[in-house]
Amino acid sequence: xxxxxxxIGFFVIAFIIALIQLIFFGDTSIFPAIMDSTFAxxxxxxxxxxxxxxxxxxxxxxxxxxxxxxxxxxLSRGISPLFxxxxxxxxxxxxxxxxxxxxxxxxxxxxxxxxxxxxxKAMKELQELNPEKKKASNPMIMFLVLNTSGLTIIPIxxxxxxxxxxxxxxxxxxxxILLSTFFSTLFGIVAVSxxxxxxxxxxxxxxxxxxxxxxxxxxxxxxxxxxxSYLNIVSNVVSSLILFTIIITFILLALRKKINxxxxxxxxxxxxxxVAIKIIPYLIAVLVAIGVFRASGAMDALVDGIIWLFNLxxxxxxxxxxxxxALMKPLSGSGARGLMVDTMNTYGVDSFxxxxxxxxxxxxxxxxxxxxxxxxSVGIKNTRYAVTAGLLADLAGIIAAIFIAYLFFG
Numbered sequence: 001x002x003x004x005x006x007x008i009g010f011f012v013i014a015f016i017i018a019l020i021q022l023i024f025f026g027d028t029s030i031f032p033a034i035m036d037s038t039f040a041x042x043x044x045x046x047x048x049x050x051x052x053x054x055x056x057x058x059x060x061x062x063x064x065x066x067x068x069x070x071x072x073x074x075l076s077r078g079i080s081p082l083f084x085x086x087x088x089x090x091x092x093x094x095x096x097x098x099x100x101x102x103x104x105x106x107x108x109x110x111x112x113x114x115x116x117x118x119x120x121k122a123m124k125e126l127q128e129l130n131p132e133k134k135k136a137s138n139p140m141i142m143f144l145v146l147n148t149s150g151l152t153i154i155p156i157x158x159x160x161x162x163x164x165x166x167x168x169x170x171x172x173x174x175x176x177i178l179l180s181t182f183f184s185t186l187f188g189i190v191a192v193s194x195x196x197x198x199x200x201x202x203x204x205x206x207x208x209x210x211x212x213x214x215x216x217x218x219x220x221x222x223x224x225x226x227x228x229s230y231l232n233i234v235s236n237v238v239s240s241l242i243l244f245t246i247i248i249t250f251i252l253l254a255l256r257k258k259i260n261x262x263x264x265x266x267x268x269x270x271x272x273x274x275v276a277i278k279i280i281p282y283l284i285a286v287l288v289a290i291g292v293f294r295a296s297g298a299m300d301a302l303v304d305g306i307i308w309l310f311n312l313x314x315x316x317x318x319x320x321x322x323x324x325x326a327l328m329k330p331l332s333g334s335g336a337r338g339l340m341v342d343t344m345n346t347y348g349v350d351s352f353x354x355x356x357x358x359x360x361x362x363x364x365x366x367x368x369x370x371x372x373x374x375x376x377s378v379g380i381k382n383t384r385y386a387v388t389a390g391l392l393a394d395l396a397g398i399i400a401a402i403f404i405a406y407l408f409f410g
Contacts, residue, residue, distance in 0.1 A: 006368075006387065010289035014296035021297060034295045041291035045284030049276050057272030059117035062247055063102070064268025065261055067095060069254030074098075082208040086189070086198065087139045089129070096125035100143055102246075107365075108151055119147060119370075120275050120377050127378040135382040136375065141389065142192045144374055148330075148390040149185040149397065150365030152177060158358050161341055165349040171226070173355055176404045177362035182213070184364050184397030191389045275377050282376025286368050290331045302327065318410070319402050321346075321353045326360040326398045330367035330391065337361065356405040363397035 021027040083097045099122035107115045130137040162170035254261050310317045329336040343357040367390040
C-alpha cells in the first residue's frame with residue numbers, strides 16, 4: 001500500500017512541477033522531456049531484466065549445486081544462532097539461512113551481480129514459508145531491509161571511479177563508508193525489530209554483531225596499509241578469489257556426495273529465466289516513475305528547498321552540494337552513480353563535497369529498486385512497513401555519512 005502511494009506521488013508531484021514550469025516560466029520542453037523519459041525508462045527496465053537473465057541463471061544454478069551438495073546446510077548451521085533470533089518465524093537450520101548469508105556476503109564484497117540472484121533465491125524460499133502469498137512476511141521484511149541498508153566492506157566501483165579521476169588516495173573513503181553503512185544497517189535492524197518486537201539484547205545477537213564489527217575493522221585496517229596503486233587490484237583479486245572459491249567448494253562438496261553436478265546446475269538455472277521475466281513489469285513501473293520525477297525537475301526543486309531551509313536555520317550547508325547523491329540513491333543506483341561522478345568532477349575528487357558524495361553512494365542501497373525486484377519476483381503486493389523501515393535505514397546512513405565526513409574531511 002505504501003509503495004502504491006509513493007508511486008502515484010512521483011507522477012502527481014512531477015506533473016505539478018512541470019505544469020508550473022510551463023505556465024510561469026514558458027518551458028515548452030518539459031513535457032516532451034518527461035514523455036521521452038517514460039519511454040526510455042520502460043526500455044531500460046526491460047533491458048535490465050533481460051540482462052539479469054544470464055547472471056541469475058548462472059547463480060541459481062550454482063546455488064542448486066550448493067544446496068544438493070550440503071554447502072547451504074553448513075552455512076545455515078553457522079549463522080543459525082544469529083538468524084534464529086533475527087528471523088524467529090523461520091524454522092531452525094532452514095536452507096534459506098544459507099541463501100540469505102550468501103546474498104549478504106556478496107553485498108558486503110560489492111559483488112552486486114552475484115548478490116541479486118542470490119537474494120532472489122532467498123526471497124523465493126521465504127515465500128514458500130509465507131502463509132499469506134500476497135503479503136510480505138516478517139522474515140521477508142527483515143531480509144529486505146538488510147539489503148536496502150547496503151552494508152559494504154569493499155566498495156569496489158567507488159574506488160575505481162576515484163582512482164580514474166586522480167584521487168590522491170582512492171581508499172580514504174573506506175572507513176567513512178564502512179561506518180556510515182554500518183549505522184544504516186544497524187538502524188535498519190533496530191527499526192524492523194521494533195516493528196516485530198524482537199529483543200536485540202540477546203547474547204547471540206550481541207556476539208555476532210560485535211564479532212562482525214571487529215572483522216570489518218580488521219579488513220579495513222589491512223587495506224589502509226596498501227599503496228593506492230595496488231588497492232583496486234587487490235580488491236578485485238580478493239573479491240573474485242573469494243567468489244570463485246565458493247563456486248569450487250560447492251562443486252567439490254557435491255562431488256563428495258556423488259551428486260550429478262551438471263544436472264543440478266541445469267535444474268537451478270531453469271529457474272533464473274522464469275524469475276527474470278517475472279521481474280519486468282515491477283521494474284518498469286518503478287523506473288518509469290523515477291524517470292518522470294527526475295525529468296520534471298522535482299529533484300532539483302527538492303534540493304533547492306533543502307538549501308533554503310538550512311540557510312534559514314543558519315546551519316552549515318557545505319554538504320548540500322553532495323546531497324542529490326543521497327536523495328537519488330534510494331531511487332536509482334545508476335542515477336546516484338552519475339551524480340557522484342559529476343560532483344567529483346565539479347568540486348574536485350579530493351574535495352569535502354567529492355568525498356561526501358562517495359560516502360553517500362556507499363552508505364545505502366537502491367531501496368525502491370530492491371523492493372520492486374525482490375517483492376516483484378514472488379508476487380508480493382502488500383509490502384507492509386518494508387518501505388518505511390528501508391527509508392529509515394537510508395536516513396540513518398545519510399545522517400551518519402554527513403557527520404562522519406565532517407569528522408574525517410571537514
